[in-house]
Structures are given as C-alpha cells and as structure tokens.
Amino acid sequence: MNKKILMTGNEAFAKGALDAGCRFYAGYPITPQNELPAYMALNMPEAGGVFIQAESEISAVNMVFGASAAGVRSMTSSSSPGISLKQEGISYLAGAELPSVIINVMRAGPGLGNIWPSQSDYFQATRSAGHGDSHCIVLAPSTVQESYDIMFLAFDLADKYRNPVMILGDGLLGQMMEPVLFTNHQLSVAAGGPATGDQKPETKLWALTGCKGRKRNIAKSFYLREGDLEKLNILLQKKYQEIQEKEERFEGVNLDNAELVLVGYGTMARIAKSAMQRLREENYNIGLIRPITLWPFPKKVFERYATGDKRLIFLAVEMSYGQMVDDVKLSLNGRFPVDFIGRSGGGVVSEEDIIAKVKGLLSTKKRNE
C-alpha cells in the first residue's frame, strides 16, 4: 500500500471517502467534479456500498439524508450552482443532526458562471448550512494527497458531532493530478461508532433500522410546539461552540518572525506558498497561514499577535473578490492592517501578482516608518 498512485483531486476525494467507510454516494453530473462520481460508480459496488446517479442535485442531497438517517456514512458532491440547489437539504441535515459529507468543487459564478476554478462560495459555505441558524464544518484541502487524507477527518467529524461537513475544493484542485499515497489511516471510533466499511448502523443508536427491541426512532428537523425549536437551537449552538473551541485547524509557516503574513486556503494557499518561498529567497520576511478548517475559522492563530508592538501586515489571497478576508479581519479585530488580492470569474491570482503586491505593501510600510 505504500505505492504512490497518480490521480486527480476529484478521484482522491472519492478514494478517500471509500477508504474512510463511505458506503452511500448520490450525485448529479456537473463540471468540474465529474471524475468524483465516476470513480464512485466504478468502485462503490466493490466496497459493498450504494452509488446512485440522482435525477437532480436536490434529490441527491435528500438521498444522503435518507442513507445517513439509516446509519450509513454517506456523501454527495457537486459544484457551485449544484450546491446552491442542495442548500435546503443541507439545512435539513444540520437540523436533523445527520452526519454527512458534501463536497463543493467550486467553479466561478454568479449564476451559471463558467467551469473555471473559483473560491467564491466561501460565504455560502461558512456562514450557515442553508437557512436557519446552522453550520457545516467546512474543510479545505490544498493538495491531492490532502484531498484523500481529509476524507477520514471529514467523516469522523461528521459522526462525532452528528453534523454535515462540507469540503471546499475548486476546479483546479479537482482536476489536477498528483501522486497520492493511500496512507494507512487509523479508522477512528467516533461518537456514532467504528468508522469501518462494515460499520454497524446499530452503533448509531438514533439511526432508523426498524424499531425491533427499542422505542421508535424519528429523523426530523421539525419542531412545532412552542419552545421546542428554541431548545433544539440552543443545543445546536452549544455544539457549534464546542466545535469552534476544539476543531480549528491550520498550517502555519514562519509565523513568529514574519513582517507580512499571507493568508490563503486551498489552491490559493499553494500559489501563496510558492510566492512566499520566492520572496524569502529575496530576503523578504514572509509568513503564511493556511486555514484548513474554514468553519471554524482558525482564529486562535491570529490571537497570538494580540500582544506586542510588532507592526505586521496581513494579506489575504483568494480566488474571489474578498470573502475569507472578512474572517481574517474579524480574527485580528482591527489590530493590524489587512490587505487583499483576489480574482474571480475564472482568473487565478499568480505568484507574480502576489509578489508584486507584497513588495508594494512592504515598500509603503517602509516609507511610513
């Protein structure tokens, strides 16, 4: 198993999901994520699971609702317009507290947009799980290897918190090919039971399995009686708070000495990292924060700069017109200037764009000192 296999990011998502015990997949074709369902269609039967090409995105996410309610690790995937269609269903998953994984291989919008890569669905993914006060846990891998690895984390978090987990990739990550090592992940025993391919839904005591030997189970998000829905919301908020406290994840490079810190996730973090390396070769002191969890946003790493009189600049780099940058600003709470560079609609910020922007910011800073 320590042979590296060349595969696309989309295939790595699918392979990772299967290895993490996903046994139900439903999806609807949309570019640029089509390799993912194709991989599932080919390999899910061998894993003993169910693959369904649904009649719509809406149907697919509601199939995930059913499979998850029946106690099986389940997922769907799509790209931006399709995720918009799934949002009602994602809100139901959050409301009914059903563990599930949704992958968004983002493309450019608004509307039909086009099929080029983008990171313009950050707000949609991180602000709520659809209508209502709800949240998905949102993860963002930046390499094909990480796309494989992150599926284990995604299903574990989903089961642990009985919550939908969204993975934000983009068209570049989904389409690019890189060698992947199918690392031997220790399958965790999450709250819902052992995360193995043959996981027994009986270990998820809330699952719909037929009421033999127990009281009936009901999967629902509907609370009509006065006060009941508020009670559910208070419980959900408590859960979200716990997730925020415990589940922040990020990658940090050169954080203690940098005079400028780049912040980017997914594909943009790779480009930012390359730019950072080139700048450091020119003796610029640059750091990088790559959020791996977008919700919860890794606020704590920014709080390390709360004290001290160091003058720092943060530069958010995105394939959007500025979405994640808001979370950077919220995390820094006005203590440092936050600048932004981004393109969207199919354009990708290049290393050169970042380097030029950084040099401009640092020379202005020097002039002002």
Next chain:
Amino acid sequence: MAKVVINKEKCKGCLLCVSFCPKALFIVEEKLNSKGVKPVKLKEINDCVGCGQCAVICPECCIEIYE
C-alpha cells in the same frame, strides 16, 4: 348484540359515524368533552349488530367494538 366503546375525549364530532351507521344508532351528547366538542354516543345499545362501519370510517380511531 355487540358492545361499542367510544373514546369520548378523542371524538372531534365529525359525525361520520352518525351518518354512516346503517341502523342510525348514534346520537350527539349534550355534554362537551375537553376539546369543546359534543361527542357521539349510542342511543340504542341493544340494536347494534357490530357491523363495524362506524369504527371503519372514524378518522380518530375512537370507536372500538367487542362481540
């Protein structure tokens, strides 16, 4: 003779049993139940043949019949 047991608290007064009873044995009680509904009762207990039509049509499942 069959014994008809009516759960008067569950009765919503739709009167379907009244109109479908082939022997027209049901009447409406004067006293309200806790729903504020006048529930039904049998006027002639001895005439019931236990055909069960009242129970079959009752939307609230509040009629039980014993032979």
Next chain:
Amino acid sequence: MNKSFVRPKSLVDVSTHYCPGCGHGIAHRLVAEVVDELDIREKVIGVTPIGCAVVAYDYWDFDCSEAAHGRALAVATAIKRVRPENIVFTYQGDGDLAAIGTNETIHAANRGENLTVVFINNAIYGMTGGQMAPTTLLKQKTATTPLGREIKYHGYPLKISEMLAVLQGVKYIERVSLQSPQAVLNAKKALKHAFENQINNVGFSLVEILSPCPTYWGMSPRQAMDWVRDVMSKEFPVGRIK
C-alpha cells in the same frame, strides 16, 4: 367478549391534529392496520411528507424519517437501498408527490425502486390554507383559484397515477377512496397488496387514496365524503390502474 375492532398496535394512542372528518386519520389507521397484520412493525420505516401529514411520525409507533417538501421518495430510495431488509414506504400528499416532488416521484418509479407509496389526493393544499393543488378539479374554488380552476390559466387536474402507470419500473398502481366504510375496506386491501409487493420484492407500488378535506372544501364531513363519491371520483376513477 372478543375484540372485533380495536386500535392497531402501530397507531399511537393520541389525538391527531387533523380537522374533524379529515381522511388522513383514516389513512393513517389503515397503514397501521396493514403493518400490524403483516407483522412488519419492527422493520418498517416510514417517510413522511411536508403538508398536513408532516407529523405522521407522531402517530405511528415505528421508525420514521422526515423528508423535505417533495423529496420523500429520494429519502426512501436511499433508506431502502442501504437497508434492503427493511420495509420502506412514503406517505405523501398531492402537493408533495405531484407538484414540488414530481421529479423524485417519476424517477423513483422509473428506477423501479422496491418501495410502497401511499399517495393522499385531496385536491387541495391543506396545511398552507387551501390553495390549488395539481389535482384540484376544474371549477373547484381554492384560495388561489378564487373563481374556480380554469383550463386557460391553471391547466387540467394532474393524473399522476395514470402517468406513472406507463413507466416500466412501476409494478402496481391502484386508486381507491375513503368515501364510505366499504370504500375504506377496499383501500385497505390495496394498501396491503402494495406492502406485500415490497415484501415479495415485486417493485414500485403506489396506492392513490381519494381523501376528503372538509375544511378547505367548505363542506361538512359527510358532504365531503359524498363529494369524493359524486364529483372527485368522476375525474379520478377508482380501480386498478396497473
């Protein structure tokens, strides 16, 4: 004394939220009776709709899942596929099954999912206040057809059961009614057949139940029953469709 008619075990002993004379209560009881008679309470999983029957799971004493409006057959498809040993059915109204959920309905049927569908047709949206349903009759007055349904503006009553019957994946469709005690007993027979089909792996089976909505039809419960018999079943003839 022998019990000749008692509350089925699968029907929880509570009052429903339905209006007096509503057909849902009868249909719920029939489902519970069939589940008991087939001895499948411990392995049945119901999928409930959005509409008046949204909390049907409060009335059945077995496992149930909610489904977003119209998506009951998507939810049921997945449950049945991952748990084929369970008996899975949906309970849906005309808005849920034949308007917002038409896509899910047609494709689950066309895939020939081994499911049982209980389709309540009362020609109106009850929960939201009596609006036009896809099955609303011509000239029928509703909140959104105040002058009556007109072909020119609203098209014809949708005969989804007849539409589904042409699909090869569909094995059994019957339209029944709740208009009288005799009709209710016939409805139960059809429901039982539809559940038996699933147990015997026959495939997609649907029972359309013409059901009274006295409140939004503006009738007494008995008048509503007679309207099913005299008017509604002329547009939607009862009997085996496939």
